[in-house]
Amino acid sequence: MSIDKKYKKIISLVPSQTELLVDLGLEDSIVGVTKFCIHPKHLLKTKTVVGGTKNIKIDKIKELQPDIILCNKEENTKEIVEACQQIAFTHVSDIFTLTDSLELISLYGSFFEKQVEARKMIRELESKITDFKKFIANQRNRKVAYFIWRNPWMVAANNTFINHLLELNKFENIYANEVRYPEVNLKDIYKKKPELILLSSEPFPFKEKHIIEIKEHASKSTPILVDGEYFSWYGSRLLKAFDYFKELHNGV
Secondary structure, three states, rough: OOOOOOOOOOEOOOOHHHHHHHOOOHHHEEEEEEEOOOOOOOOHHHEOOOOOOEEEOHHHHHHHOEEEEEEEEOOOHHHHHHHOOOEEEEEEEEOHHHHHHHHHHHHHHHOOHHHHHHHHHHHHHHHHHHHHHHHHOOOOEEEEEEEEEOOOOOOOOOOOOOHHHHOOOOOOEOOOOEEEEOOOOOHHHHOOOEEEEEEEOOOOOOHHHHHHHOOEEEEEEOEEEHHHHHHHHOOOHHHHHHHHHHHHHHHH
């Protein structure tokens, strides 16, 4: 995409992308964020909060007069994207793999004249990915289920960034034959015999009490709480993700 202007006023409707902007040195250019843009934490006090990822306050966005609005196909609805397109140039990311993540970082470098910073981040991330692949080569495969919601119980399945990172970790997703985020019946999970049941910290905040609930239906599996940001945030949070994955494997 050719860039014919500098985007000085940015609204980000995606937490992962908001953090990426800050780490590229663009905090001063951000004028609006969602209530879920919690990294870095002070943004919620220093920037205008324009709603959530699924429910925006369109009047607030108009008042901010942004030059560009950043969305994501999974995080934001089609209606939100279409509304934003009536206000300013709107870019919609669509992330499935680490390659997609690297391309997004490069694209933002071009959009916001941060090519040097973007190239540095990409080199660091590529180095961490290479190092982790060497680490994971010595790990055995484990069958897992990755839960993202309770009542209804929902898991991450195929065609998701989460599933991509599960595969990288040699975690065989027992729901890999299903699409996106299916609802599942806990009574059936024991039939699939996962070794590990990963309970994510987001979007549903699983706690220790839910481990007991899971064990009632999968007594031979080991439920563990995992930090969902490292499995689903595809921006600069990935720079910390691979150290977290090593600790996770060393702990199980």
